[in-house]
Each structure stands twice: as C-alpha cells, then as structure tokens.
Amino acid sequence: MIIKRLGFAIGLAALFLLAAAGLRYAAGSGMLAEETATRVIMALTGLGLAAYANIMPKQLGRARRSPAAEARAQSALRFGGWALTLAGLAYAFLWGFAPLSIARAAAMTVLGAATLATMTYAIWSFTLCREAGDASASR
C-alpha cells in the first residue's frame, strides 16, 4: 500500500516536472507566451494540491486509544482536507484567471491562510485530546 502510494506520488511529481519543462521549452521557443506557461504551471500545482488534500481525510492510520481521540483526529483530518482542497482550487483558479499581479499575492494568501487554519485546528484538537487523556488518567 505504501509502495503504491509512493509510486503514485513520484509519478505525479515526475509528471509535474515534465509538464513544467515542456511549458518552459514552449515559452522559450516562442510557441507559448511566458505568462501562459507560468499560469498553466501554477494552476497545475494548485490542482495537484487539491487532489492530494482531497484524499487527506482517508488517511486514518492506526486506531487511536479512545473514541474521543479518534473523533478529534478524524475531525482535524477532515478540516485540513476541506481547507487545503478549497485552497488548492482557489490557487488554481486565481493563477488561471486573475491578473498576474493579483494572482501572485492572492494565491499565496489563500494557501497560507488554509495552511495556518489547518495547523491551528490540528494543534487545538491535539491539545483537547491530551487534556481529556490527562483528566481520565487522574481519575
């Protein structure tokens, strides 16, 4: 399973690199505008992020000690999955259609905000789990 997932990730990364190289070559030889090549590469990156974040809630791992911890972990995965999927789609959309000056700043802001929200939610969930664990252990 891990090898299959790793193979898929490496394949996808290779595909991205090939696409980027191809688009750069096309832009360099005048077949494609430099701006178009940049937009396509960045939009592909956003879509790749969305595709990966989409399956994030499915990566449950081994079962946790308590049902409460399991529920919190699942909730954090779901929150992160949704936040990063939407951010990836927004990133792709912005790079695809917004003026370049806006796309650069807005895409990074959206992605940064989603990452920050995901990390904050994960840390908050982890803290709640630890507190619940400590409380049950002291009883």
Place this chain on the structure above:
Amino acid sequence: MNGVFKALSDPTRRKVLELLRKRPMTAGELGEHFPVSKPTMSAHYAVLREANLIDGVKQGTTITYRIKLSVLEEALLGFTRALGIGTGGANAEESAASTSEGRIS
C-alpha cells in the same frame, strides 16, 4: 467510483455515514439507530467497506467502524442527502398509502 455512488444512493447507508461523522461507533451502537435486522445492517456495512467509505477495526468480538470519506465523497454525500436520492421509493410508497387512506375515508 461506481461503488461510491451505489453506497451513497441508499438512505440507510447515508445515515450510517452521518452517524460515523460524529464519532467512531461499534456495529451494535450503529444498529440501535435502525429498525432492521443485524444481517441487513451487515450487508450495508459490507457495501460501505467495499466502496472504501468506512473502515472496520476488530477488537475481540467487537467491530468499531470509522468514517473514511474524501472531500469529494463528503460533498457527494451532502448532495445526495440534499436531493433525497434513494428516498423516492419510500416517499412514493408513503404518498400512495396516504392517498389510499384518503379514498377509504
């Protein structure tokens, strides 16, 4: 993807997923929410597991189910619930029953 649509088309299986969204539950805990037999529920769990929408962890004689929905699958679940897909038959039966009752009275 066909398996996912098949799994989400049934209201009972959708309710199972709704319950598992709150927290992981054992087969017994889930069964308490439905007025159907254990074998029927087991068949529903099997369909959901086959579609990779839930995950079962066996501890002794108990199986604890965990939800395993991707973002897209969760969005599909929301859509099918909002559109009431799969409840048409039940509604039709209910409306047919109420119509026949109206005729009798």
